[in-house]
Amino acid sequence: MTTIDTTKLGTTGPVVSRIGLGGMSMSGVYGKADEKESIATIHAALDAGVNLIDTGDFYAMGHNEMLIQRALADRKREDYLLSVKFGALRGPNDSWGGFDGRPAAVRNFLAYSLQRLGVDYIDIYRPARLDPNVPIEDTVGAIAEMVQAGFVRHIGLSEIGVDTLRRAAAVHPIVDLQIEYSLITRTIEERILPTARELGTAITAYGVLSRGLLSDSLRDRRPFAPDDFRAHSPRFQGENLTANLRLVDALAAIAEGHGATVAQLAIAWALSRGADIVPVIGARTAERLAESLGALELTLSEDELAAIEAAAPADQVAGTRYAAPQMALLDSER
Ligand SMILES: NC(=O)c1ccc[n+]([C@@H]2O[C@H](COP(=O)([O-])OP(=O)(O)OC[C@H]3O[C@@H](n4cnc5c(N)ncnc54)[C@H](OP(=O)(O)O)[C@@H]3O)[C@@H](O)[C@H]2O)c1
Helix, strand or coil: CCCCCEEECCCCCCEEECCEEECHHHHCECECCCHHHHHHHHHHHHHHCCCEEEEECCCCCCHHHHHHHHHHCCCCHHHCEEEEEECEEECCCCCEEEECCCHHHHHHHHHHHHHHHCCCCEEEEEECCCCCCCCHHHHHHHHHHHHHCCCEEEEEEECCCHHHHHHHHHHCCEEEEEEECECCECHHHCCHHHHHHHHCCEEEEECCCCCCCCCCCCCCCCCCCCCCHHHHCHHHCHHHHHHHHHHHHHHHHHHHHCCCCHHHHHHHHHHHCCCCEEEEEECCCHHHHHHHHHHHHCCCCHHHHHHHHHHCCHHHCCCCCCCHHHHCCCHHHC
8 A cells, every 4th residue: 555644634633644535526526427437536545545535415416425335335444534515405406505504404414424425423524615594603513412422523614714713613623624725726825724723723625626727637628518517617618718728838837847747736736835735636537546646746846836836826817716606605705
């Protein structure tokens, strides 16, 4: 088994691999996924020393959790950590219906997730978004009761802002905040990251590849399938995509000089921001995963990191990270 560097997640959290694996794209968010390949990717991750696997109960309505159960059936429970998001309400036609953070809903979501994942505890449990109708103290308080009862080990949050984070941390330690953070999405640096550091909360960074933009995979401008998230996401539309791919070209020139890929450069940059930043990378194939893990071998000097930041300045990215209705749901953007 390869050894991957590890880090402690927050002041009170578990020891995790420096890079985690996100399961979302294995349930069709970026186009179709192949079940066998997805399971092989999860196995390859564990075999490489990745121990953090992130999912959401709403990723294709439980599909992702059941896939993860099948992939992990023959693995020892102590060899992996499950990070699970809950709270998003779905409809049978794939629709979205807001978020539910009520204590009774927390217990209900958890009971179903434990069943679908085939485990008797979840390592890190987190509401996917703030429910604007429920005080965060109530949601986190309900998860804390589940910690007491042994069904959950640690509490995390997702896409919340500093006030909510402080209120939540006053109820129970928050081991990590899962939030978008990349070379071209650096909003957290101003207030959220310093507050998380003050409170001993790590960042599990998603979108480190900006959903595939910061890689070589979209440079051929193949059209997205209609159900691909990116078909409707501002950064991937027409002139925005053209402008953003110019940043990728600039990064590609630097990557070449390092014998690396754009994705590796983007991940290495995120890793360089601190041991408390844990990139959770989405991959559907073992090849992509291996490429991403290659970022751990890349050592960049301060000058090289500055050159990377100059090649793709966050203020030059065209388009917001979500479409307006989804942006409005982000407590972190208030
Ligand atoms: N808390 C939240 O609100 C939230 C939101 C979104 C995601 N997440 C979590 O974070 C995880 C990661 O997010 P994400 O998947 O949206 O973003 P991401 O890691 O930035 O991007 C994933 C995309 O990059 C591509 N990719 C991965 N490795 C690559 C490589 N080495 N070279 C080229 N392309 C590569 C993937 O392609 P393939 O699919 O073809 O492999 C996929 O299209 C998700 O799986 C999920 O668990 C959380």
